[in-house]
Each structure stands twice: as C-alpha cells, then as structure tokens.
Amino acid sequence: MIIVMQSSSTPEDTQRVIDRVEALGYQARPDTGEERTVIGVIGDDRPIDPDQIRSLQGVDKVMPILAPYKLASRDFRPKNTIIKVLESTFGGTEIPVMAGPCSVEDRDSTFAIAETLQSFGVKILRGGAFKPRTSPYSFQGLGEPGLQILAEVRERYGMAVVTEVMTSEEVGLCDEYVDILQIGTRNMQNYRLLEAVGKTRTPVLLKRGMSGTIEELLLAAEYILAGGNEQVMICERGIRTYETATRSTFDVNAVPVLKLLTHLPVIVDPSHATGRRDLVDPISRAAVAAGADGLIIEVHADPAAAISDGAQSLPPEQFAELLKSVDRVAQAVDRSLDLATVTA
Ligand code: PEP
Ligand code: MN
Numbered sequence: 467m468i469i470v471m472q473s474s475s476t477p478e479d480t481q482r483v484i485d486r487v488e489a490l491g492y493q494a495r496p497d498t499g500e501e502r503t504v505i506g507v508i509g510d511d512r513p514i515d516p517d518q519i520r521s522l523q524g525v526d527k528v529m530p531i532l533a534p535y536k537l538a539s540r541d542f543r544p545k546n547t548i549i550k551v552l553e554s555t556f557g558g559t560e561i562p563v564m565a566g567p568c569s570v571e572d573r574d575s576t577f578a579i580a581e582t583l584q585s586f587g588v589k590i591l592r593g594g595a596f597k598p599r600t601s602p603y604s605f606q607g608l609g610e611p612g613l614q615i616l617a618e619v620r621e622r623y624g625m626a627v628v629t630e631v632m633t634s635e636e637v638g639l640c641d642e643y644v645d646i647l648q649i650g651t652r653n654m655q656n657y658r659l660l661e662a663v664g665k666t667r668t669p670v671l672l673k674r675g676m677s678g679t680i681e682e683l684l685l686a687a688e689y690i691l692a693g694g695n696e697q698v699m700i701c702e703r704g705i706r707t708y709e710t711a712t713r714s715t716f717d718v719n720a721v722p723v724l725k726l727l728t729h730l731p732v733i734v735d736p737s738h739a740t741g742r743r744d745l746v747d748p749i750s751r752a753a754v755a756a757g758a759d760g761l762i763i764e765v766h767a768d769p770a771a772a773i774s775d776g777a778q779s780l781p782p783e784q785f786a787e788l789l790k791s792v793d794r795v796a797q798a799v800d801r802s803l804d805l806a807t808v809t810a
Pocket of ligand 1 (some may be wrong): 568594598649650651652673703735738
C-alpha cells in the first residue's frame with residue numbers, strides 16, 4: 467500500500483506513520499515530493515488494516531497498489547525517476563546513447579573505439595568484460611583485465627562505462643570499476659544477483675529476460691529497489707518469438723507500456739533486439755518515437771573481426787549516420803539525443 471500524507475502534515479506526522487508501519491513488521495519508504503510525502507509500505511501488506519493507518523494524524527489517503535511490484539510502480543512515484551551518470555541524465559528530456567563493442571577485446575581497440583565514439587559526442591562506453599555466451603566454447607570475456615581497461619578509458623576520456631555483471635560474487639569487483647552495472651537477459655531472474663546489485667548504490671541497467679513478461683521484468687526491478695538501490699533502468703532488448711528472420715523480436719509495445727507502469731527510465735537495445743546491423747537504425751528510430759529514454763548500441767571499428775556480435779555491430783561511420791537520423795526523430799517528439807558538443 468501507499469500512504470499519502472496531507473500537504474499540511476509535518477515531518478513528525480510522517481515519522482509517526484513510519485514508526486507504526488515498522489512496528490507492524492514492515493519496511494516504510496518515505497518519498498518526499500514537492501507537494502506531499504508518500505510512504506510506500508514494503509512487503510506483503512495484506513494483513514494491515516487500512517483504517518488503522520488512515521486514523522493517524524496527517525494521513526490523507528491509504529491506497530492499495532494493485533500491481534505486484536510496488537516501488538517500481540508509477541502509483542508509488544508518479545514522476546519519472548531521473549538517474550545521473552557522470553555527464554548524462556536518464557529519464558529527462560535528453561536521450562543518452564551508450565555505445566561500444568559487445569566485448570572488451572583488448573586495450574588498444576577499446577581506447578580507439580572510445581576515442582572515435584567520443585568524437586561523435588557519445589558520453590557512455592559499453593563493453594563486456596564478463597560475457598554470458600550461449601556456448602561454453604565461445605570467448606568468455608577478459609574478466610578483471612577487461613574491467614581495468616574500461617577504468618583506464620574512463621580515466622583517459624572522462625567517459626562513463628557500463629558493463630555486465632554475471633554473478634553476485636562479482637558485483638563488488640565490477641562496482642569498483644564501472645558507472646553502470648548491466649544485468650543481462652539471461653540473468654533477469656537471478657534473484658541473488660538482483661539482491662546483490664540492490665545493495666550497491668550504482669545505477670543498474672536491467673535487461674528484459676528473452677522470455678520475460680513485462681510484469682516479471684518489473685518484479686525483477688523490484689528486487690533491486692527493495693534492496694535500497696533506487697537507480698534502476700529497464701531495458702527492452704528483444705524477446706524470443708516464433709520469428710526467425712531476426713535474432714529477437716523487438717517488442718515496441720513494451721516501451722509505452724513500461725512508461726505507463728513505471729517511473730523508471732526505459733532504455734532500448736536495438737542491437738540485440740534485431741541481431742542485424744541493417745535494422746539497428748530503423749529500430750532505434752522506432753524506440754525513440756515510442757518514448758525510449760536511452761539507447762545502448764553495439765559499435766565496432768571492424769565488425770567482421772569482432773570477437774562477439776559482429777553481425778549486429780555498426781561500423782563507426784554508420785553509427786554516426788544513425789545518430790543524425792535518430793536525433794531527427796527525437797526532435798519530432800520534443801526531445802534530443804544527449805550528445806556532447808564536440809569541438810574539432
Ligand atoms: C550484451 O549486451 O552484449 C548482451 C549479452 O546483452 P543481452 O543480455 O541482452 O543478450
Ligand atoms: Mn552483445
């Protein structure tokens with residue numbers, strides 16, 4: 467349930483409500499907005515009698531949150547959550563673009579692609595150091611040396627970095643090096659991992675499981691939020707359907723549906739959603755037209771030589787064209803891509 471305080475209520479009134487909720491054995495999450503304070507009750511609150519809370523001083527309304535996720539719900543927080551990552555802001559008017567290779571392959575190529583992307587105005591570099599590969603015989607990533615390369619890029623170019631963390635044991639390690647922790651599609655329902663990133667205060671990019679429903683995705687986000695980490699971004703990266711013409715099926719519906727259901731920023735990954743370089747530009751445009759708050763795109767200096775996901779990686783020149791065409795769509799929906807102004 468959520469408890470809405472009267473606009474005239476005092477901090478003492480709020481504290482009294484929190485104390486009561488906690489005495490009943492629940493966690494209370496106050497959220498002080500511009501107009502009023504809302505207190506989220508965490509846990510299975512069905513046994514609480516709403517009248518008992520309603521009668522407390524300063525309480526305006528007690529409302530059930532019907533969705534099974536609470537903290538992720540727009541009912542709990544009507545305004546968009548804004549997440550700041552170095553120079554970028556997710557959830558506002560501007561649309562950040564995260565770009566880079568699927569895998570961190572080596573130091574030189576990572577520095578080179580970072581420099582190229584920065585020259586296009588990109589502020590966040592993506593790159594996997596721990597790779598969840600379908601086959602155990604495929605390249606599994608460089609591991610910690612890959613994280614060190616990302617950290618060096620961060621230092622050298624001032625770009626933020628995002629990387630995937632695959633196990634709860636590795637959360638602390640990854641958290642030391644990067645600005646955004648990515649949870650991959652294969653791990654959306656790895657609850658111990660979700661709890662582990664929930665204990666950090668680092669922004670999390672939570673990808674939709676390839677067979678995950680929107681409700682399951684938001685419940686996965688709830689695990690992270692319930693742990694106290696409020697900085698969660700939801701990522702639509704394509705789902706598995708009967709269609710084989712593309713690697714996954716981009717669920718464009720998910721974008722406006724998520725925007726209605728949650729206050730969290732909604733990101734789209736058109737690279738994994740299609741698996742095809744020629745579709746990344748049109749699907750990025752569709753994503754932005756549908757209301758996406760960010761994009762994450764695979765770019766490689768020489769896609770044919772990429773160790774992973776070359777078929778869906780864009781060469782830099784094509785990515786530069788994409789930025790222009792997607793920005794036109796962003797402008798049409800009163801937004802813009804969040805790119806740094808580059809002085810040549
Ligand atoms: C990736 O970002 O390279 C990746 C493995 O993504 P996903 O988990 O969406 O397949
Ligand atoms: Mn990839």
